[in-house]
Amino acid sequence: MIEFTLWDIVRNLLLALRWTAALSAIAFIGGGLVGALLLTLRLGLGRRTQRVIGAYVQLFQGTPLLMQLFLAYFGLALLGLDVSAWAAAALALTLYTSAYLVEIWRGCVDAVPRGQWEAAKSLALSFGEQLRHVILPQAGRLAIAPTVGFLVQVIKGTALASVIGFVELTKAGGMIANASFKPFLVFGCVALLYFALCFPISLFAQHLEGKSHVR
């Protein structure tokens, strides 16, 4: 039997942490882009689009992320698409993140008083100009804190990607725990690493929140 030193455990976990960070980054960037697109569609087009996007949001908020990961992995395979665990996890997390972000950002846009839209409209600004020069700068300021806060949820959500065999921090922890027979130590380290990733972001969100209140 191979003896695992603490350094072996931590070193392997740190290597796996890269994948957690990468998956989080992809989910956040992809989700942000999809979310921004959906938000623009929702604001610019009619009732029907709003309802379709509303249904999309409900679908992803109303089902467990775990199911979404399963469906992305096994569902796409059923359709004959050979997707890796990587791609399935990235896809599911991107869609999941976009559904939450579009809702968070819509709330921020709604928080901008109606009079701002009206003033921009009556100055003959086009819809795009209203959005870009008047509404989004104000909504954006409101959105920073909740958006960064949600990032923490996404990072922790990537742990679920372990169920489809994607080796990120949690999955790596499970494998090392099985091999080393030190589950408490290993998962303790896993928890600490998640904390090390999330805590600074939480602090940053709080800092931003404080800032926006002072204004």
Added chain:
Amino acid sequence: MSAEALADPIVRITALRKSYGTNEVLKGIDLDVKRGEVVAIIGKSGSGKSTLLRCVNGLEQFQEGSLAVNGRPLLHESAMAMRELRQQVGMIFQGFNLFPHLSVGRNVMLAPTLVKQRSPNQAAEQATRLLNRVGLADKFNAMPDQLSGGQQQRVAIARALAMEPAVLLCDEITSALDPELVGEVLRVVEALADEGMTLMMVTHEMNFARKVADRVIFMHQGRVHEVGPPGELFNSPRTPELQQFLSAVRD
């Protein structure tokens, strides 16, 4: 422009009807506003006066009738046509609605640079001139929340004027102000009227309407109930509704 075109009304409203669901708030409005005319619209809250004003620049959609500004009909379906129309029609709001993330100067410059493609230099020059005109030459770099309500409203006037509109709509522009700040805003509006700007204003300031307006329109339950020159309308109201309204306002 020919003399004939000048004589044409700048705003022509014909048989305009507007409802919110089953609630009809404008029940057939006919109104022409001449170039350079100052029209004051008075009436109880809920009489439809603000809604009428907001129809003129397309902030509210109406279901029947027609509305034309400078001979061009208002078409809600066409974003291009609305953009054209709104360049002709400026609006000042009760709540100022300055853009809080932009400095005073940038508030005034934004629309001309975007819509009229003015260079930043030209726009800044114009903004300085307009701010000077409303008595705020030194506030170019101030942020809106550093100004009093009266100052904010004067910036809003400068911002609307920057688009060089043919008509200016004023929607209860002093209602949100502390009493001591009303005068400074009304003086600016009066100066505009004197310079020949076409104004349509919904107002609760009866003395101001009497002094500045060429024509006063009393709205009641979604209709134009009584129209006339201010002297006539205020001194000898013909309908009991206007009599009642005026006595209620005077109390």
